[in-house]
Amino acid sequence: MVWLTSFGLLFMAGTILLYWSVAAAWRPAVLSAAGAALVAHDGWSSLLAWSALVAWLAVLCGPRWQRAALVKNIGLAGLLLGFGLYQYAKAWHGMAAYLGFAFVSLKAWHMLAEHGEGASSQGRMPSSLAYLLFPATIAVGPVQRFDAFRLELMRARWASQDASRALERMLYGYCKVVLLANYLLARNLNALQGFTGDPWCETYLGLVAYGLDLYWQFSGYCDIAIGFAALLGIRVPENFRFPFAARSLPDFWRRWHITVSEWCRDFVFRPVLARSHQYLLASLCGMMVLGLWHELSPRYLLWGAFHGLGLGIAHLWSKHAPFAAKLRDYKAWRITCWWLTLQFVIVSFAFTSTDSLADAVGQIRILAGF
Known part of the structure; x- marks a missing residue:
């Protein structure tokens, strides 16, 4: 970079x-x-x-x-x-x-x-x-x-306080990229690969490391971009808001890669939903387009379909399950929702962390216990 x-x-x-x-x-x-x-x-x-x-x-x-x-x-x-x-x-x-x-x-x-x-x-x-x-x-x-x-x-104007906050934001970004991703994760934690000797643990921890690296790298560079823009007197929107703290899959996509997610929502999801009145179809179309925007390949297409299906199921659950709203009042259920969402996202990294669809399927088979 x-x-x-x-x-x-x-x-x-x-x-x-x-x-x-x-x-x-x-x-x-x-x-x-x-x-x-x-x-x-x-x-x-x-x-x-x-x-x-x-x-x-x-x-x-x-x-x-x-x-x-x-x-x-x-x-x-x-x-x-x-x-x-x-x-x-x-x-x-x-x-x-x-x-x-x-x-x-x-x-x-x-x-x-x-x-x-x-x-x-x-x-x-x-x-x-x-x-x-x-x-x-x-x-x-x-x-x-x-x-x-x-x-x-x-309306761009120079302000010393804004410049100070911008430099601080850029420092956060450099710390994420250089210290957390390139030093802590790449040089230290990845050296522990193979330590457990268990295929399931190795696969799961590998996907966790991939997700952390992706988040630290991407959000770090976005922090640098936001700080650089602020030094030019221009505010740009946030792109990440603690996505791994999301309690549902829709909440995750309101926190992860926000501006591109909003693009897919406005130009793919909403037009398809307006024409078809089918939330699941609109979710599948939106996420598959997002996948193909990343890479024109079967694995990214399936990654998009995986997330689109998850969004559709989450919507059906929240809208049609008679006790879904009541369960949100319980802290144990909110923790459970966070854990399930995190596991769904980690499993989805199998599609994007590998070089081929066959390798992705192999990782999912291992996670499934086969």
Whole structure:
């Protein structure tokens, strides 16, 4: 990750200094240039892919079109096709992932679906480009809505107290990544692998370690991104809120990877639910799309189906079980719900922690006692 390198640290410091040294009217250009520099640093192929995406959005969202709905549908279809080809090449042909391309695709969908055409006449082009290339969140999110970003950009002000809190937040992020994930877990706890000698314990503890590493790495980088954005005077939404403390699977997805979960809720789950009136179908569609967004592979598709089925069952239980509401009054039941939710999430890591579907099935068989 670029934020752990000398280049990344110097880049953040230089961007912050340049951003606050220019007039407010030039700040979107500074953010766009900084984001473009990060993409170029990632490689020329990454820069070409980003340039093609930005050009596609400029053609569709810049001018006013007489048939705006048709243009929007063409834009969304093209975006979906392009992202599908990118995921296919990454999964089946070993192509390296482009810096932040999965996240900018979600932003691009926001732009097309919610704002459409007319960006030039409305004066939205500079802020739109800064939104897509915002350097603080370009790598791992969080994914912010355009309206919220534009409002933050317009009212950005330097405040020493906010800067102090931002630096503190970045320190938390670096501690999670460097100390907890890269040192404590990777160098110390993983050295105990094979200590028990029991296949079930080894498999279970391996999934726990994988989940902790994923959470510490991802939430740590998000902390750095949130702090970096705050140093630019821009607040971005939280992406994690103690997900392993969730007492139900819906509660877990309100705490884990929040901004991408909300994207799937708004653009997949709710439209499917409105058309079908089937909560289980909508949950399956939303989570399977989320799985394929991560990786175009059978194991991520099954991971999404696993969580979608779990969300559907949790909904049926909370809505139709006659004693479900009464049980929530008991502390023992709330602890039980937390434990069951945690075990469900840990088991689901079997799909994403392995290199193939066969390995994932093998881990689940071991956990099931076969």
